[in-house]
Amino acid sequence: MSVSVLVGSQWGDEGKGKIVDILCDRFDIVVRFQGGANAGHTIVIDDQQYILHLIPSGILREGVNCVIGNGVVIDPQALLDEIKLLEDHGFVVKGRLFISHNAHLIMPYHKILDSLNETGDIKIGTTGRGIGPCYIDKYARKGIRIVDLLDRVELEKKIRANIEEKNRLIKNVYNGEELDVEKIVEEYLAFDEAIDQYITDVPTYLDNAIKSGKSVLMEGAQGALLDVDFGTYPYVTSSNPTSGGACIGAGVPPTQISSVFGIVKAYTTRVGYGPFPTEMLGDDGEELRQWGAEFGATTGRPRRCGWYDAFLLNYSRMINGIERVAITKLDVLSNMDEIKVCIGYELDGKRLKSFPTTTSQLEKIVPIYETLPGWKTDITEVRNYDDFPAETKNYLSFIAEHSGFEISIISVGPKRDQTIEL
Ligand code: GDP
Ligand code: IMO
Numbered sequence: 525m526s527v528s529v530l531v532g533s534q535w536g537d538e539g540k541g542k543i544v545d546i547l548c549d550r551f552d553i554v555v556r557f558q559g560g561a562n563a564g565h566t567i568v569i570d571d572q573q574y575i576l577h578l579i580p581s582g583i584l585r586e587g588v589n590c591v592i593g594n595g596v597v598i599d600p601q602a603l604l605d606e607i608k609l610l611e612d613h614g615f616v617v618k619g620r621l622f623i624s625h626n627a628h629l630i631m632p633y634h635k636i637l638d639s640l641n642e643t644g645d646i647k648i649g650t651t652g653r654g655i656g657p658c659y660i661d662k663y664a665r666k667g668i669r670i671v672d673l674l675d676r677v678e679l680e681k682k683i684r685a686n687i688e689e690k691n692r693l694i695k696n697v698y699n700g701e702e703l704d705v706e707k708i709v710e711e712y713l714a715f716d717e718a719i720d721q722y723i724t725d726v727p728t729y730l731d732n733a734i735k736s737g738k739s740v741l742m743e744g745a746q747g748a749l750l751d752v753d754f755g756t757y758p759y760v761t762s763s764n765p766t767s768g769g770a771c772i773g774a775g776v777p778p779t780q781i782s783s784v785f786g787i788v789k790a791y792t793t794r795v796g797y798g799p800f801p802t803e804m805l806g807d808d809g810e811e812l813r814q815w816g817a818e819f820g821a822t823t824g825r826p827r828r829c830g831w832y833d834a835f836l837l838n839y840s841r842m843i844n845g846i847e848r849v850a851i852t853k854l855d856v857l858s859n860m861d862e863i864k865v866c867i868g869y870e871l872d873g874k875r876l877k878s879f880p881t882t883t884s885q886l887e888k889i890v891p892i893y894e895t896l897p898g899w900k901t902d903i904t905e906v907r908n909y910d911d912f913p914a915e916t917k918n919y920l921s922f923i924a925e926h927s928g929f930e931i932s933i934i935s936v937g938p939k940r941d942q943t944i945e946l
């Protein structure tokens with residue numbers, strides 16, 4: 525079996541892009557299986573930074589084919605912009621990108637409704653990319669899929685019916701501006717021509733590839749704690765970034781999955797609202813944000829920063845089935861005199877046995893910390909595990925032991941060569 529799933533293990537932005545780029549030289553195909561252009565995966569090659577939102581990070585490696593599965597929600601403009609950006613930088617996309625005919629399309633009204641939803645009582649702090657409203661339509665069985673682009677008459681009918689309904693909602697509930705049907709129909713009909721060549725029956729494509737001995741890496745977006753079922757609901761995204769989502773989002777059966785690899789930041793960040801038990805507020809949080817350059821790759825928003833949470837990671841390991849991990853951004857902790865690690869949660873004076881996912885409980889949590897000595901040494905040039913200071917090795921074994929996984933990659937900077945494989 526040769527299908528590996530790579531997942532974000534915290535609240536996203538763990539460095540998935542960088543690690544997929546490292547790993548995919550040993551895979552034939554990289555697949556995105558959920559989310560959409562809410563993701564921002566950064567890869568740095570020879571001082572040039574690329575941020576990918578929809579196309580798998582494998583596109584930057586020659587010889588690797590890339591697939592966008594049915595579980596992804598596709599913003600046509602974002603996709604075309606990304607293809608253009610890659611081609612402008614000399615990367616070949618044609619013949620290497622395969623898009624599922626069952627993937628749903630983000631429509632202009634999804635983005636409008638995404639921002640209008642944020643004017644209500646519960647604010648999620650979404651990326652504004654139309655993700656939630658698009659998945660709502662998918663499950664309400666009103667969505668428009670890539671395959672609909674192939675039948676112009678039906679497509680036009682579906683767009684008109686949707687816009688009529690959305691216009692009523694936008695006008696009567698939100699008092700917003702109605703959408704221009706003709707303009708949207710024209711735009712999507714033109715999109716059909718641009719992406720026709722990429723449309724693929726993905727489950728069959730992957731089945732044939734696996735049967736002929738090809739290896740597949742499934743690239744998760746977001747992170748386990750943003751999972752709509754297992755995350756800190758309602759402060760989550762609208763898909764399943766956990767490993768189970770890989771099967772549903774690409775049409776690969778569970779019997780084909782051979783391993784689950786977690787990407788773990790050496791501390792914790794989250795963007796948007798929602799509970800965050802180990803958050804560092806004030807100057808400490810600001811300092812970590814500056815050291816880690818923690819600003820969103822998609823929206824540029826400052827990321828909230830906090831200590832490593834081994835209790836959360838244990839939960840993430842359990843629901844994903846993570847065996848081995850890459851620890852990223854270890855270099856960012858180099859300035860610290862002391863580093864705290866959360867090893868458990870206390871609620872109303874009692875130590876919790878399992879991770880709570882309700883906001884009210886998470887907001888009352890008292891994290892139990894252990895304090896470890898910092899290493900106060902620049903580690904960005906380290907290339908062998910043995911060359912790490914004793915305090916760094918101590919930190920790594922401490923977090924591995926308390927999270928219950930094995931570390932097999934350590935990242936000490938954004939570049940390809942700033943990577944240590946164990
Ligand atoms: P993703 O969404 O999980 O792919 O992560 P992002 O790309 O949103 O955020 C990770 C950021 O950290 C990017 O700017 C990366 O270039 C950067 N990065 C990745 N690994 C390391 C590392 O080991 N050290 C440092 N300092 N930066 C890293
Ligand atoms: P990558 O793949 C970090 C967060 C948003 C918001 C919540 C819901 O780069 O790790 P949405 O637009 O999805 O409806 O927003 O999820 N969020 C992310 N946070 N990294 C991401 O992706 C994210 N994608 C969505 O900030 O809190």
Ligand code: MG
Pocket residue numbers: 536537538563564565566821822
């Ligand atoms: Mg990101």
